[in-house]
Amino acid sequence: MTVQIDHALEEIRRFRPSPEFAANAVADAGLAEAAQADRLGFWADQSRELLQWEKPFTKTLDWSNPPFAKWFEDGELNVAVNCLDRHVEAGNGDRVALHWVGEPGDTRDITYAELTDEVKRAANVLTELGVGSGDRVAIYLPMIPEAVVSMLAVARIGAIHSVVFGGFSADSLASRIDDAEASLVITADGGYRKGKVFPLKPVVDEAIGKSVAGSVKNVLVVRRGENEVAWNDRDLWWHDTVGAASNEHEAESFEAEHPLFILYTSGTTGKPKGILHTSGGYLTQAAFTHKNVFDLHPETDVYWCTADIGWITGHSYVVYGPLANGATQVLYEGTPDTPHPGRWWEIIEKYRVSIFYTAPTAIRSFMKAGRHIPQAFNLRSLRLLGSVGEPINPEAWIWYRHVIGGGSIPVVDTWWQTETGAIMISALPGITDLKPGSAQVAIPGVSIDILSDDGTPVEGVDGGLLVVTEPWPSMLRGIWGDPERFKETYWEKFGDKYFAGDGARRDEDGDIWLLGRVDDVMNVSGHRLSTAEIESSLVAHPWTAEAAVVGAADETTGQAVVAFVILKASQAERVTDLAAASDELRKHVATQIGAIARPRQVFIVNELPKTRSGKIMRRLLRDLAEGRDIGDTTTLADTSIMQTISDQVK
Numbered sequence: 001m002t003v004q005i006d007h008a009l010e011e012i013r014r015f016r017p018s019p020e021f022a023a024n025a026v027a028d029a030g031l032a033e034a035a036q037a038d039r040l041g042f043w044a045d046q047s048r049e050l051l052q053w054e055k056p057f058t059k060t061l062d063w064s065n066p067p068f069a070k071w072f073e074d075g076e077l078n079v080a081v082n083c084l085d086r087h088v089e090a091g092n093g094d095r096v097a098l099h100w101v102g103e104p105g106d107t108r109d110i111t112y113a114e115l116t117d118e119v120k121r122a123a124n125v126l127t128e129l130g131v132g133s134g135d136r137v138a139i140y141l142p143m144i145p146e147a148v149v150s151m152l153a154v155a156r157i158g159a160i161h162s163v164v165f166g167g168f169s170a171d172s173l174a175s176r177i178d179d180a181e182a183s184l185v186i187t188a189d190g191g192y193r194k195g196k197v198f199p200l201k202p203v204v205d206e207a208i209g210k211s212v213a214g215s216v217k218n219v220l221v222v223r224r225g226e227n228e229v230a231w232n233d234r235d236l237w238w239h240d241t242v243g244a245a246s247n248e249h250e251a252e253s254f255e256a257e258h259p260l261f262i263l264y265t266s267g268t269t270g271k272p273k274g275i276l277h278t279s280g281g282y283l284t285q286a287a288f289t290h291k292n293v294f295d296l297h298p299e300t301d302v303y304w305c306t307a308d309i310g311w312i313t314g315h316s317y318v319v320y321g322p323l324a325n326g327a328t329q330v331l332y333e334g335t336p337d338t339p340h341p342g343r344w345w346e347i348i349e350k351y352r353v354s355i356f357y358t359a360p361t362a363i364r365s366f367m368k369a370g371r372h373i374p375q376a377f378n379l380r381s382l383r384l385l386g387s388v389g390e391p392i393n394p395e396a397w398i399w400y401r402h403v404i405g406g407g408s409i410p411v412v413d414t415w416w417q418t419e420t421g422a423i424m425i426s427a428l429p430g431i432t433d434l435k436p437g438s439a440q441v442a443i444p445g446v447s448i449d450i451l452s453d454d455g456t457p458v459e460g461v462d463g464g465l466l467v468v469t470e471p472w473p474s475m476l477r478g479i480w481g482d483p484e485r486f487k488e489t490y491w492e493k494f495g496d497k498y499f500a501g502d503g504a505r506r507d508e509d510g511d512i513w514l515l516g517r518v519d520d521v522m523n524v525s526g527h528r529l530s531t532a533e534i535e536s537s538l539v540a541h542p543w544t545a546e547a548a549v550v551g552a553a554d555e556t557t558g559q560a561v562v563a564f565v566i567l568k569a570s571q572a573e574r575v576t577d578l579a580a581a582s583d584e585l586r587k588h589v590a591t592q593i594g595a596i597a598r599p600r601q602v603f604i605v606n607e608l609p610k611t612r613s614g615k616i617m618r619r620l621l622r623d624l625a626e627g628r629d630i631g632d633t634t635t636l637a638d639t640s641i642m643q644t645i646s647d648q649v650k
């Protein structure tokens with residue numbers, strides 16, 4: 001039985017949009033009304049308005065064979081033309097598409113006309129190399145303009161890209177190359193990270209050596225790191241080929257359901273899943289959400305999403321959404337603290353960034369370092385902030401709004417997944433009253449519900465499982481090569497409703513609160529407690545910068561709450577008695593949420609285990625809390641961290 005506890009964390013803070021913001025906001029209440037009245041008609045209208053269709057569609061959705069959806073299926077378009085050529089044709093060729101900043105400090109401003117030109121050249125090279133419609137191309141690049149060019153060139157010729165994050169090992173790259181049977185790999189000699197060149201081409205060589213599919217015919221190499229690389233017959237330099245290619249390229253149009261990309265994401269078990277996205281529906285929702293959730297005014301805004309293109313956020317909100325909307329954006333190669341801890345803020349000041357989209361893990365690490373760092377820069381160009389990747393603790397939300405946003409600008413917390421392709425739950429700036437810590441409401445045209453395990457809707461504030469009840473344009477179309485796994489993972493549980501794998505609850509206002517992955521929701525003496533909620537309580541304590549909470553097996557209570565806490569830099573010196581400090585933090589949670597949530601233990605540590613995309617890996621902390629051997633750490637950004645933490649805990 002789930003007993004309702006008093007949510008002391010129930011946020012009472014509400015932030016009305018300012019009248020000035022609301023007056024100029026892109027989104028209006030009409031969107032939700034239109035979607036409510038005719039959901040499919042709404043998406044059809046959005047798609048026609050936001051995209052250029054070479055052959056207009058007449059059908060909006062075919063859901064006759066769930067879970068296999070077809071959106072806009074008789075329409076034809078070219079995704080790259082939508083992101084490039086049409087802006088040039090509309091007279092915006094001179095608008096900057098990318099303000100690129102290399103980690104060592106080199107910069108390039110690239111206009112829409114120049115980007116279009118470069119993509120056409122690259123498309124010609126791909127065709128010359130024998131890459132055709134439907135062929136797979138693996139992209140293993142740092143955050144340099146050629147990464148964007150490569151993705152769009154692949155899309156332009158109807159091939160399918162599989163971007164592999166540059167931090168992944170040769171083994172991970174090999175298994176992704178093999179699963180998709182990629183015929184071409186686009187890489188660089190190396191890229192910059194933390195002030196050093198990290199080699200990429202050698203990793204590609206090793207991966208191809210390990211590949212069992214033997215599908216790779218060529219490797220196209222961008223010169224970036226100037227590090228020495230071995231050279232094989234199959235290798236070609238980007239500057240020799242793309243640099244010399246013709247910039248004339250007639251783009252073919254492809255059916256709306258033509259595959260656009262595969263992106264691998266780790267499942268709870270087994271090998272990574274190749275999430276498949278297609279063209280028309282994906283681009284519609286990426287463009288719609290980018291425009292309305294970020295309140296994009298493409299003529300005046302400078303937008304910056306800090307995600308790497310190796311993640312879905314980089315696909316939808318660095319490449320496809322912003323470029324489809326003709327936005328000007330910053331693209332940064334390196335880490336936030338190189339060569340100094342204020343690097344991001346320096347970039348915002350320099351380019352007068354107005355819309356900024358990042359992850360809670362980054363925000364919390366800035367909280368840990370102290371507000372004096374951002375406060376040394378002029379950030380007043382900012383007018384909207386976004387968050388993605390994990391629940392954002394209310395305290396981190398407030399810090400973000402005040403310290404980065406100057407105290408009055410909207411912060412949108414956007415919930416979505418690799419599988420959903422685009423934002424699904426978010427406030428709409430200018431319309432929604434903002435509530436720190438809650439992702440709030442489904443975007444217009446998306447239907448979300450919270451169900452109990454047996455599929456009945458959960459009323460009130462008891463937690464349940466988040467589902468999407470109707471197909472949406474940017475939904476995944478499958479798992480590459482494994483339709484059974486697709487059905488099993490997402491659709492078996494609730495029939496034709498999509499099971500997201502996240503726990504959630506709705507408050508009295510109908511706002512949605514994400515509680516963490518289903519595995520992360522704890523059960524303590526029959527009370528359903530969320531890791532997210534207790535972490536937020538800990539982060540609300542003035543000493544705490546970051547916290548991770550797990551449910552560890554406990555003989556009496558079933559599970560017990562165990563917390564791992566990082567103190568703020570400014571507090572760490574002051575707190576000398578660690579036992580007393582953990583006691584204070586345990587009491588704090590009990591006062592804020594209730595005695596039932598009081599952690600059995602609070603460990604004060606220096607680091608938390610995180611994936612390369614910044615999500616806390618609670619599974620490993622649970623191993624530690626339950627005294628087991630630490631499981632597989634290969635997906636951690638820093639594999640030595642678990643050793644450090646377990647030493648500290650002992």
Ligand code: 6R9
Binds near residue numbers: 311390415500516
């Ligand atoms: C976009 C992205 C998806 C998982 C998702 C959820 C968590 C993402 C969130 C959030 C709470 C948010 N997540 N955004 N949780 N609030 N605003 O991150 O995709 O890497 O596939 O991760 O991330 O648990 O299920 P992906």
